[in-house]
Amino acid sequence: MNLRSSLTAVVAGLVLTLMATTTASAIPSPARADAVGVEAAPARADSNKRPVFLIKGYTPGDKCGSKWNAAVRLLKSEGWKTKRLHRVGFYATDDSKCDVRIDNGTATAETSLKVLGRELAKKIYDMYSSKGIPVDIVGHSMGGLIARAAIAGYQKGEPGWPKKLLVEDVVTLGTPHRGVHRPACFTLQCIEMNPFSGFRNWLGADLPQADGGTDWTLVSSRADWSVPPAFAMPTDIGAQHLVLYSEIGSSLGHSELRTQATGVFPLNYTNNGGASWGYLERGSAPLRVTKNALYWSSRW
Known part of the structure; x- marks a missing residue:
């Protein structure tokens, strides 16, 4: 992804901070479709044509569609077609602006994230993978775990998952990949994020x-x-790209990772899984970073 600069200075303090809780490892090679006996996926290419599934986080009782307004505006301005920008709903309270519903839109906070991942995978297959069309996913907070579950169940060959899944890019914004404890929250979804x-x-x-x-x-x-x-x-779970915004001078909290589309912010980044880091004093806003991650096939 092109983040306006190719600075490559190693940020030693950042690496030490992250390595206090994680250990960098080699990025695994992408799975080969022909190795598992299915039709090869289309070659990667720079594109704003791929459908994008936008998955919100833990919001039982909230409306759904408006949470992605800023992201949809930015992607539309960069050439994505509205009909291929899908806001995913999965709670009974989610409104009609969430045009793609999984688990029949009847889920509650007691519905397992594994179930939602399976239903997302089936929806992607029905709409696109079955037609040979790859998609991208953006997940905010718990939404990133639903995206991860969708692909994990497919990779494992779990019962109920589709026979084919084409997901080219996934961007997660503030997703608890290592888990997170939410005090005073005892629903199944909160427990599963532990x-x-x-x-x-x-x-x-x-x-x-x-x-x-x-x-x-x-x-x-x-x-x-x-x-x-x-x-x-x-840094040790196989992500190709990591972006970390500085606390000082950014004020990008949990929700702002999903809503901030403009401005410049200091950030650290790596395109090799954490082996080396660069720094940008005037880096792009989170949604523009997201757009770049969805568009570029090799440059990031």
Whole structure:
């Protein structure tokens, strides 16, 4: 992804901070579709033509569609077609602006994230993968775990998952990949986000791959007190790209990772899973970083 600069200075303090809780490892090679006996996925290419599934976080009782207004406006301005920008709803209270519903839109906070992941995978297959069309996913907070579950169940060959899944890029914004504990929240979805839950164990240690390979970008902020960077962007789970916004001068909290489309912010970034880091004093806003991650096929 092109973040306006190719600065490559190693940020030693950042690396030490992240390595206090995670250990960098080699990025796994993308899965080969022909190795598992299915039709090869289309070749990667720079594109604003791929459908994008936008998955919100833990919001039982809230409306759904408006949460992605800023993202949809930005992507439309950059050439994405409205009919291919899908806001995913999964609670009974979600409004009609969420044009794609999984679990029949009747889920509650007691519906397992594994179930929602399975239903998302089936929806992507029915709408696009069955036609040979790859898609991209953006997940905010818990939404990133639903995206991860969709691909993990497919990669594992779990019962009920589709026979083919084409997901080219996934961007997660403040997603608790390492889990997170939400005080005074005891619903099943909160329990499954716990670092030691059975769901977390089922997800596996590494980010999963769909047919043809999936490129992962994890975005976090030091000002996110809901899901701190050590939990949102570990360097040892196979993410190709990591972006970390500085606390000082950014004020990008948990919700702002999903809504901030303009402005410049200091950030650290890596395009090799954490082996080396660069720094930008005037980096792009989170949604523009997201747009770049969805568009570029190789440059990031």
